[in-house]
Amino acid sequence: xxxxxxxxxxxxxxxEPRVVDVAPPRVWDDxxxxxxxxxxxxxxxxxDATWAEGPAWWPAENALVFSDVIxxxxxxxxxxxxxxTVRDRSDFANGNAFDAHGxxxxxxxxxxxxxxxxxxxxxxxxxxxxxxxLNSPNDLVVASDGAIWFTDPTYGISDPREGYPAEPALSxxxxxxxxxxxxxxxxxxxxxxxxxxxxxxxxxxxxxxxDATALPRVVACAWDGESLGPPRTFATVDxxxxxxxxxxxxxxxxxxxxxxxxxxxxxxxxxxxxPTPHVVSNCTFDADEKRLFITGDSDLxxxxxx
Numbered sequence: 001x002x003x004x005x006x007x008x009x010x011x012x013x014x015x016e017p018r019v020v021d022v023a024p025p026r027v028w029d030d031x032x033x034x035x036x037x038x039x040x041x042x043x044x045x046x047x048d049a050t051w052a053e054g055p056a057w058w059p060a061e062n063a064l065v066f067s068d069v070i071x072x073x074x075x076x077x078x079x080x081x082x083x084x085t086v087r088d089r090s091d092f093a094n095g096n097a098f099d100a101h102g103x104x105x106x107x108x109x110x111x112x113x114x115x116x117x118x119x120x121x122x123x124x125x126x127x128x129x130x131x132x133x134l135n136s137p138n139d140l141v142v143a144s145d146g147a148i149w150f151t152d153p154t155y156g157i158s159d160p161r162e163g164y165p166a167e168p169a170l171s172x173x174x175x176x177x178x179x180x181x182x183x184x185x186x187x188x189x190x191x192x193x194x195x196x197x198x199x200x201x202x203x204x205x206x207x208x209x210x211d212a213t214a215l216p217r218v219v220a221c222a223w224d225g226e227s228l229g230p231p232r233t234f235a236t237v238d239x240x241x242x243x244x245x246x247x248x249x250x251x252x253x254x255x256x257x258x259x260x261x262x263x264x265x266x267x268x269x270x271x272x273x274x275p276t277p278h279v280v281s282n283c284t285f286d287a288d289e290k291r292l293f294i295t296g297d298s299d300l301x302x303x304x305x306x
């Protein structure tokens with residue numbers, strides 16, 4: 001796998017996780033109880049971001065990569081507790097993912113595109129649709145065939161803290177699929193599409209619609225390898241909006257909200273919730289699904305799983 005050049009500045013020296021003063025997880029289904037022990041507590045790993053987002057497990061470094069979007073930095077948390085800058089001046093990068101070759105793929109608000117970082121550096125893969133600039137790519141996932149799927153809401157051009165203010169050049173907010181062989185395809189239009197993830201068999205694409213003026217929800221769309229089916233409401237959250245989320249090996253969704261992480265099963269049935277002190281932006285697992293990493297506001301949190 002290619003070695004990604006690391007900026008290397010240490011923002012936090014090694015330290016142990018700290019227990020956060022918040023209610024313990026709420027479990028309403030015995031299936032979740034086997035995964036999320038009653039003894040689990042929310043642990044603080046880092047609390048000095050400006051807006052923490054886009055957690056992704058970095059296998060090559062056995063570390064957790066995440067974005068400080070407003071701080072314009074991509075960071076990594078190592079097993080000893082160090083927080084290190086991976087990319088400084090990261091063009092308001094938000095979502096992160098690693099492809100099959102170990103390259104870092106990012107959704108950038110600033111350059112309004114998708115970038116990829118490898119041993120040769122960082123280059124922009126796509127930043128326009130039919131000749132018009134994209135809005136502000138937010139989250140992304142790399143499918144098994146190498147295609148990069150990403151959402152393109154307007155947050156990065158409407159909020160001056162998260163990008164460079166601009167009027168949208170496109171009349172739609174969409175989900176796209178980009179592949180080196182086929183280029184960019186517009187797959188579906190939604191109200192401010194945000195987080196996204198595939199089911200484990202890649203036959204269902206889940207997408208968060210985060211427009212607070214409409215019905216904030218996670219929708220499910222069937223994918224047959226050629227076309228994406230119509231969206232159906234799959235899950236909602238009780239507070240705020242769904243932002244980023246992760247799908248586990250059981251096909252359960254762990255969904256961000258204003259009050260914490262909401263867990264639903266493969267049918268969208270509510271299993272439980274992990275309360276947090278403030279809004280959650282996204283979450284992901286380590287390689288073995290023994291730890292859930294959670295981002296939100298200034299914080300990177302951890303919950304240990306069974």
